[in-house]
Amino acid sequence: MNEGRVLVRETSEEELLAAIFPLLPTGAATLVGPGDDSAVVSAPDGRFVVSTDVLVERRHFRPEWSTGYDVGWRAAMQNLADIAAMGARPTSLVVSLVIPGHLPVAWVTGLARGLAAACAPSGAAVVGGDLSSGDDVVVAVTVHGDLGGREPVLRSGAQVSDVVAHAGRRGWSAAGLALLDHDLGPLDQELVDAYLRPEPPLAAGPAAAGSGATAMLDLSDGLLRDAGRLARASGVAVDLDLGAFRGDLDRLAVAASAVRVADGPLSATGPGPADLGAQAALARDWVLTGGEDHGLLATFPAGTSLPEPFRAVGRVVARPTSVPGAGGAADPAPAAPAVTVDGEAPRAHGVGWDHFRG
Amino acid sequence: MNEGRVLVRETSEEELLAAIFPLLPTGAATLVGPGDDSAVVSAPDGRFVVSTDVLVERRHFRPEWSTGYDVGWRAAMQNLADIAAMGARPTSLVVSLVIPGHLPVAWVTGLARGLAAACAPSGAAVVGGDLSSGDDVVVAVTVHGDLGGREPVLRSGAQVSDVVAHAGRRGWSAAGLALLDHDLGPLDQELVDAYLRPEPPLAAGPAAAGSGATAMLDLSDGLLRDAGRLARASGVAVDLDLGAFRGDLDRLAVAASAVRVADGPLSATGPGPADLGAQAALARDWVLTGGEDHGLLATFPAGTSLPEPFRAVGRVVARPTSVPGAGGAADPAPAAPAVTVDGEAPRAHGVGWDHFRG
Structure with missing residues (x-):
């Protein structure tokens, strides 16, 4: 597929997924990756940390300023930061993506590359996702992390004189x-x-x-x-x-x-x-x-x-x-x-x- | 708040969350629930199963047919089914919700009730979420499950004569x-x-x-x-x-x-x-x-x-x-x-x- 010219509405869901999948980041915690009904992820200390954040076109980004790569990067980073804020290391993400048919396929593959670039330093993998059409771009990311045996750092523990x-x-x-x-x-x-x-x-x-x-x-x-x-x-x-x-x-x-x-x-x-x-x-x-x-x-x-x-x-x-x-x-x-x-x-x-x- | 008459745009994000939170299902696997940067969920066998699915207004449901309760129920069930399909039991969900300002608050609390009703039989909890404004309703749910020590049942294991x-x-x-x-x-x-x-x-x-x-x-x-x-x-x-x-x-x-x-x-x-x-x-x-x-x-x-x-x-x-x-x-x-x-x-x-x- 010459993704530079093709629009989302000119492709099938399976073709689009086939274009995205090879770009997604992989990671060591993935036991079963994308492609089945669910993924399976390792949680070595018997717990996992989870957070979700959504980006909506014209609410969180303007398409004339942000490329698909930028949106993918930001969607990943704002979620990864929520894992870091618990004192955890990220292991895996799932991504629900709503896209209009007039979007270039290159925008969507750019988003996948942005997700991958943002995940690369921490080794977090994209292990699953869902794709739908819609009038506005919506990127809902859920991220998981590993506490490495430590207690989570909550918002509620600050002490006077800290x-x-x-x-x-x-x-x-x-x-x-x-x-x-x-x-x-x-x-x-x-x-x-x-x-x-x-x-x-x-x-x-x-x-x-x-x-x-x-x-x-x-x-x-x-x-x-x-x-x-x-x-x-x-x-x-x-x-x-x-x-x-x-x-x-x-x-x-x-x-x-x-x-x-x-x-x-x-x-x-x-x-x-x-x-x-x-x-x-x-x-x-x-x-x-x-x-x-x-x-x-x-x-x-x-x-x-x-x-x-x-x-x-x-x-x-x-x-x-x-x-x-x-x-x-x-x-x-x-x-x-x-x-x-x-x-x-x-x-x-x-x-x-x-x-x-x- | 008299939610029957109030519209989303007439309320603040904090008031809306305060109306939703008490309605969300809780569960035994939740170690840290909603309200911090992330939740923490138990994964007793050192793994968790995860899947995500999104519902978009006018693509997956029509607001004249489906109530908020119906949409919450369906969003939960289609995700819970992906966990069941691996042979796992659901433990927890996170929900990203995009809603237009003209929606009644009662629609949103109805969605929370529908999520809760669908989760009740399996004991799965809603442990986190994100809320944003947008022109169309989008409900992105991520669900997690526990394999109970068993191997996941994949799509790829069918044998001739089964x-x-x-x-x-x-x-x-x-x-x-x-x-x-x-x-x-x-x-x-x-x-x-x-x-x-x-x-x-x-x-x-x-x-x-x-x-x-x-x-x-x-x-x-x-x-x-x-x-x-x-x-x-x-x-x-x-x-x-x-x-x-x-x-x-x-x-x-x-x-x-x-x-x-x-x-x-x-x-x-x-x-x-x-x-x-x-x-x-x-x-x-x-x-x-x-x-x-x-x-x-x-x-x-x-x-x-x-x-x-x-x-x-x-x-x-x-x-x-x-x-x-x-x-x-x-x-x-x-x-x-x-x-x-x-x-x-x-x-x-x-x-x-x-x-x-x-």
Whole structure:
């Protein structure tokens, strides 16, 4: 099949599967691979870790920006990050794929190549899947992992006085998306690539578990929102040190400036102090609320030698009691924040992503 | 939340999850349930079985016919059947759900109830999921199972002289769909229900494995097509005995007659011999090519006492060599059929479902 020109609707399901199968990654944990009613996967310690995540065209990616390869890469990585966040190593994936008939077959084989490239470093295999037609592309991936005999690292184990540590990039994906959205992609291809093909620090998850992490999660919806989830699950609060993200803030400064200029208007004589403040605020927003970098946030007992590439970014503090309202029972107290930045309630413009309220 | 009136777009993702979570089935194999980055599931014999299947609105179900409950039930059952077809018992499911904002919240909670009802008899739990907005409903389920220390029953193990046996209904789902399609649903609600909420013989899978089944698969795309898959995977041929399906053929006769009449025209004096022949042919087509009953087709060594509810429906024969073409190399031989019915190549009107060629 000359897949460069053929559309999905011009092929049969069996021909399409025959084109995809040889591209899928294989792995050592696969006991029975694709082609039967089910696959069989090894679970050496008598347990397996499982998570599922879905990507939907025009909700999670725009076809004019993301190739099939990019979508396959991202679908795999956002799932693999959920396994790493438990302290586990990925073993296997299954993929349900909904595709419209007007899609080129090359887009679909590109997706298979992107899945394979994302899985290659960890040795995870695609062991099964399902294919359907539909108006929009939907990629639903389920991923499985092996804890290697260790206990899973949950969100709920953080203890007061623990160090909060982060591994991975912060805000790069959000900055890359903003550049694309402002037609400024060529200005910083590295940030655009961070959005299109995120690179979560997958090996850091098992390393954190091995170093005694008390809690961990994957940052998919933004630092403030996900840190709040960890804090609430653990019954504690988290105070973040914005200065710990200086490297990311500096890295994003030029992109923030360009996006700010594109949003206009500036003073006629060039950017003034107000504009510079707005640029810094934008970079700060990307770092605090940008999603989809899929870095890992973990807590460790104070004094732990942090495994690479974790860096201390804050500390676990006691959950403050609610501030008493001035007007008695009829005037309920505002909830105390589960996350503070440099000791204060954060004033970011967004607090992460909600699918239904946007 | 008064879910009867609220639409998905009027709620937040967290509120929606809070409405769904209490409805999901729980199970004994769940070590860490929903709410963390991943779930953790027990795999007592050091392996797990996994399969995934997707349902897409207007491709696999029509919202005017299927309730949320029906879709949840069907999404679970078609996946559970893939686990049974390996000879395994289901332990856990994860569900990726894409829903449009105009859907009532009650539809979504109905789907959760349908999942739970379908999982109840086998004790399988929903241990995780993902939720996204999208224009069409998409339900992607991944299911896991436990082999209980036995080897998986593959499609490829059938041996010449084995008995071919079937468990479950044949053609009921196709007949129910045809009734709905002809606005004849009230004529036979049991057949309509068989389409809307299939009842695969899940316990028959492990029973077949325990009785020494040499090969097995789930009949999701029709008897002829799926029997052909088993035959090709095993390097054999299958001869089916249509008379073994007499019970199903009789059960479908009235529905076939009604659909045939609705398709008209009939002779002015009522159905004549040609019409009766057409009705019988339609029932035969439903039995041979109708999909989605999710019965199990298995092969057993001759003389095996078949476990309930399996019935012998044919036998495994040697794959015939291709019929030599009359014209030499330029006139390739037609492929010998992998499946025959009463010793002859089947002449059904359809041979099962292809998503992209319809």
